[in-house]
Amino acid sequence: MSSVFSNANNSFSVNASNVFYQSPDRDAERSLILQWLSPLEPQRRHQYVKIDRLDGVGNWVLETTEFRKWSEEEDGCDEPVLFCYGNPGVGKTYLR
Amino acid sequence: MIDSLCDQTGRKDSAVAGLYCDFLAQQEQFTTNMLGAVLKQLVSRGGIPEYIQEAFQKAKKDFSAPGLRLPDLMVILKKTIASLQRVFICIDALDESAPKHRRELLESLRDIVRVSPNARIFLTGRPHIEDEIVRCFSEAVRIPVSPTQGDVKNYLEMRLDRDTHPSVMNDELRADIMRDIPAKISEM
Numbered sequence: 001m002s003s004v005f006s007n008a009n010n011s012f013s014v015n016a017s018n019v020f021y022q023s024p025d026r027d028a029e030r031s032l033i034l035q036w037l038s039p040l041e042p043q044r045r046h047q048y049v050k051i052d053r054l055d056g057v058g059n060w061v062l063e064t065t066e067f068r069k070w071s072e073e074e075d076g077c078d079e080p081v082l083f084c085y086g087n088p089g090v091g092k093t094y095l096r
Numbered sequence: 097m098i099d100s101l102c103d104q105t106g107r108k109d110s111a112v113a114g115l116y117c118d119f120l121a122q123q124e125q126f127t128t129n130m131l132g133a134v135l136k137q138l139v140s141r142g143g144i145p146e147y148i149q150e151a152f153q154k155a156k157k158d159f160s161a162p163g164l165r166l167p168d169l170m171v172i173l174k175k176t177i178a179s180l181q182r183v184f185i186c187i188d189a190l191d192e193s194a195p196k197h198r199r200e201l202l203e204s205l206r207d208i209v210r211v212s213p214n215a216r217i218f219l220t221g222r223p224h225i226e227d228e229i230v231r232c233f234s235e236a237v238r239i240p241v242s243p244t245q246g247d248v249k250n251y252l253e254m255r256l257d258r259d260t261h262p263s264v265m266n267d268e269l270r271a272d273i274m275r276d277i278p279a280k281i282s283e284m
Contacts, residue, residue, distance in 0.1 A: 033144055033152045037164065038132030040124065045116045046098060054254050057247045062100055066237045070216060071104060071184075080209045081217045081233040085226055086241035092220040093116070093188050095097045095241070 049093060058095040097218055101184045110182040113137035117192040125193055127200045128166050134185055135173050145179070148172055170204060177212045190221035190229075198225070202232040209233075248278045 061067055061084065070082045086092050098114040113134040117125060139145060151172060155162055177183045185205070190198060209215050219229060220241075229236055243251070252274060259265055 030144060033148065034136050034140060036152055036155065037136040037139075037148070038129045040115075040129050040133040042115045042133055043137070045118075046114055049116075050099065054251055057243070057250060058241070060244060061239060061241065064239060066239055070218075070237055071101065079233070079235040079237050080213075080215060081205075081219065081229070081236040082239070083219045083221070083226070083229050083233075083236050084239045084241045085221055085223045087222060090242050091247065092241050095100075095220070 053094045058091045061095050097220075098186050101186070101218075109180055110184070111138045111141065111180050112184045112186065114186040115188065117187065117189045119192045122192075122194040122197070126197050127204060128164050128169055130187075130193075130197070130201055131166075131169055131173055131204060132164055135169065135176060138173075138176050138180065138183065145176065147175060166200075166204070170207065174208060174211055177208065177215055181214060183212070183215045184218060185215065186218040188220050190219050191225045192221075198228065202228065206232045243281065245278045245281075248281050249274065252277060 067082065070079070084092055084095065098112055101112045114137070115130055115133055135148075139148065151164075151168065155164065185208075187201075190201075193201065205217055209217060217233075219236075221229075223240075226238065256265065256270060256273065
């Protein structure tokens with residue numbers, strides 16, 4: 001796993017104290033923490049999906065009673081999990 | 097889906113987190129990374145809560161385990177979800193995740209919804225993983241997705257308009273495509 005500590009094998013404590021205590025850059029620390037939570041960046045993929053998506057396609061799902069109940073009901077909804085299934089290429093990823 | 101939920105929740109104290117599973121990224125898409133990415137999205141709008149900063153400082157001092165462990169992550173994630181009015185977690189193409197990761201991920205999600213009445217989970221995947229989902233969420237609402245005739249026509253029109261070889265297209269061919277392909281798809 002490429003963690004935020006990966007470049008620090010033998011000089012970890014030195015590096016860490018330099019980075020965090022001598023230059024208290026809040027933005028840098030913030031991005032280190034976010035990177036520590038996970039190196040994955042699903043937002044990037046989302047940008048591509050957004051660009052590729054054709055308006056209106058699959059919107060019928062949003063009109064179904066099932067979806068409305070699931071998304072609008074307040075706490076204690078009967079079933080918190082919604083599963084949309086279909087074969088490859090039917091447009092599951094591109095539901096808006 | 098993520099965008100619809102964002103529109104809907106934009107005004108309230110709600111958050112939407114999305115993940116895309118990918119065959120090619122199975123190696124790095126293990127449970128802590130996946131749920132860590134959910135948490136990252138939930139906290140990235142505002143300031144990072146103190147308990148996360150503390151956990152980070154603690155992990156930094158621990159040579160043996162600098163990464164987040166699943167039990168610790170779950171505690172933090174549940175705490176963060178509890179601080180929001182409503183949380184939507186959307187995971188696309190669950191069938192593309194490695195089976196052993198998928199099981200752990202689903203079990204973790206089950207654990208989350210048990211203690212978080214304000215959490216909603218949206219999953220997509222191929223039909224064959226339905227059993228696995230039902231094993232964890234016996235009451236899961238299931239919607240089969242297939243394109244409507246209108247969707248197919250809109251999509252075809254878009255593709256034909258963007259055709260990179262327009263010279264080989266003519267009205268007759270275009271009419272054939274627009275008639276035959278939607279008809280074939282509705283038979284599938």
